[in-house]
Amino acid sequence: MTSTLEPTSAGPVADKAAIYLAGRWQEPVAGEQITVVNPATGSPVAKLAAAGIDEADRAVVAAREALDSGVWAGRDATERAATLVAIADALDARTDSLVSVLIADLGLPRSFAEFVNQTAAQIWRDVADLATELRTEEVRTGAGYKTLIRREPVGVVAAIVPFNAPTALAAAKIAPALLAGCSVVVKADPYTPLASYILAEVFDEVGLPPGVISVLPAGREVGAHLVAHPGVDFVSFTGSTVSGRAVMKSAADHMARMTLELGGKSAAVILDDADPAAVLPMLVPLALGQSSQVCTALTRLLVSEENHDMWAELLAGAFASLPVGDPASPDTVIGPLVNADAVTRCERFVAEAVEEGATVLTGGERLSLPGMENGYFFAPTLLDGVRPDSTVAQNEVFGPVISLITYTDVDDAVRIANGTDFGLAAAVFGTDVDRALGLADRLDAGVVAVNTPGTAMAQPFGGYKQSGIGREGGPEGLDHFFEVKQIRVPE
Template sequence: MGANGIESDIRDRHLNAHERATANLEFAGWIDGETYAGTDQFAPRDPVTDDPIVDVAMCTSTDVDTAVDAAWDAFDDEWSTAGPADRAAAIREWAGVLADHLEELTLLESLDTGKPIGDARGEVEGMIRTLEYYASLARTQRGAHVPTGEDVHLYTRHEPFGVVGGIVPWNFPAWVAAWKLGPALAAGNTAVLKPAKATPLTTIRIAQLSKAIFPDGVINVVPGSGAGVGGAIADHDGIRKVSFTGSSAVGRQVMERAAETVTPVTLELGSKSPFIVFPDADLDRAANAVADGIFYSTGEICDAFSRAIVHEDVYDEFLDRFLEIARSHVIGDPLDPETTLGPLTTASQYETVSEYIDTGQREGATLAFGGGRPDDPDLEDGWYVEPTVFTDVTPEMRIAREEIFGPVQTVLSFSEYDEAIEMANDTEYGLAAGIGTERTSLAHNAAADLEAGVVYVNEYGPILPDAPYGGVKQSGVGRDLGEEALDHYRQTKTVYTNIDEPSL
């Protein structure tokens, strides 16, 4: 209900969209090529209206066992003997089917996460491009001949682990599912994937759309809780590799549980990413880059530019431009193409972000813009936060050190190059960083000095499947994407063959 107790147009639109997006579909586990109902159900909630979208089967650790068994059967019976060309063809065919269902998947993604419909479409397209990229890489994998003496033929070969596990975050469910499945399948593995409980719908649907393309059991999706399903994947003795994207706190738990079975892990975790604005920067470009990096996806992005570190000579001018962009955002219904900022995805995240905004004010930072809910009764049931900008921020403040995961920008100042680099690196995280400058030498030197796995110059993104993505320090270990990601889904075997002198 809206403020006057009358059904709003937005609620009507969303309830109709729920029915349209889920009609004739069953959202449950996907195991061994079939829908798999758990023992209980849960319902992800629409972040715009706080209504349940559809019932989803709640799987358990026992269901993870079933999925792992199915994945091993598929690996042993068919997938391990599928050649690179066969794997490439299957992944490419699947990407084509997903492209045919682009609008369906876009609607599910928007309803589940609260992303503006255009952003959701772009991320589904990113998922498809990622799978197409790994379809191409499947045929390019090579071992190596190692030159040695004439009496030894020495070579290496790359082999899949067998069954791998993936745990997908709630902020980019479709796209990151492809980050896990693309390289895993291209390298020859089968997979057991857990979508986030808050946003499971697209991950389940893309698995359903793989029917008859892959052998049954190659792709398995097990929705459920982090403790019940995620924990079971992390320490399962039948899963030979685990890839997790999410918070640093949960990532540490995954690493600890995987250590029990000495299972290798890839972890892409939190951040407090800086963007340094040097005095020669094109301030329009810099302000847009920082804004894209903190307001896209309502700031629920792992590499959000949540710290703008601005040279004192251009601080006021940069701030004027940045505030103008913040004011220009259209907060509204994500299904409206004009909307540029949707709600936060969950009620708990709304509470977290609201608490940090209160904390910033208590710490003495100046709330230069935003900080509240939009003044629109049609949006009162959603988890909306205005674009928020804090100035007079000092590096020791919690809002400058801790990951907020919302549309909250902190703006700090510096005077010297070394001060900017020290301030940027003074964090436990190291996922991404940004640089605003028109000087090539400054850009390359800063890129080398910043402690981050990804550095953007004068822009935010784009994130392309061609390049590795991941962080340093407590932002994780290993890399998603790029050719390098294949190395995380395969093992290298060295073969020594002794060769005798030829004789007849």
């Protein structure tokens, strides 16, 4: 299968007439297509083949056949791990192409696109490293019996990958499933499908057995079909909490196992002893990185009443100074949102916040930039006077709309930070590390950063409450892709 990648003013253009189905490039039966739009310009940059229900069914059947044959699951874990490393190497060799497509279809600023792809390759390697400690057989004795413990692949996995950071989030789902010996059907997001084609080329190149993996760029109906498919044993889903509820209900009909990595409304607690010079370089990217289209974005910034004025001035100035523009430029920090609906959503949240008493300190509006008048840009926005129970403080915006909220004391800060339905991530900043760690223990979040700039993707990642079920990353994430069998025999 060949592809054409041509640099244009709008970004790369990819022409694909087929999808990677069960180890072969095949044209979809219905001939459906996805039109990829560059969010910086609003202009089409590619037309790609899209999978439909027929392709989803064929992918599941092929995955089951590959699983039952043992062509992949029957290999030693160290051999499977070697393939994962080969995938990482192949991704590294395609760095320039992957960066280009993430700029073109997602509008990622160049530096962030480079980071995402470096992270993706590292995830493949980190998961491969787990093979050295992987135990699939164990013998236990007692009471005159011998119990054999077997850990077997959970089965056919549907990996539903969201639009943001598609290469890294795909790696977090696919790599552990493959290491465990599962077969995988990948559903790529229709807003950012270009990277999935490069990923499929990598799978083809490293020689995964036919049927072990399929990559299906497709819309929600195909994702819903896979979730409900009786031939799917495990669903790995990343998306909104609303969508996660629907996934749970649908998968429950055939009792599919699952991990759900869902929404967040993450809080950063800035203690009074925090040094602004040290905090701002970490805090601003954690709040506004990728235009806050990140589930762990710190969108609620909690400061004490005593230090409110200082932080309001510092944060407003930092937000207003961020370069917004062409994501292909190395100087750009804030790029576009993924589509026009995302811009409208930001406008609506800002308007509702103002109606509920908040003040816009900076930003608060869509931007029309020279040469990119039709792009999906929204100014980095800082809202002040936000009530902890207000609409914008309780709901995920998934755009650069950040709330500044005051607390009276540390107990009040904990109450506010924990006072949402979400529990994905949080952060604590303060000079007294022991005090900050003590506060971190009180926060209802699966990931808490203390004076650090982010999340360790190689370690277990997931949320409390309505931010998800299960974990991705580390041995804890790998465990989900096994069924445990007990065989008892006389000693």
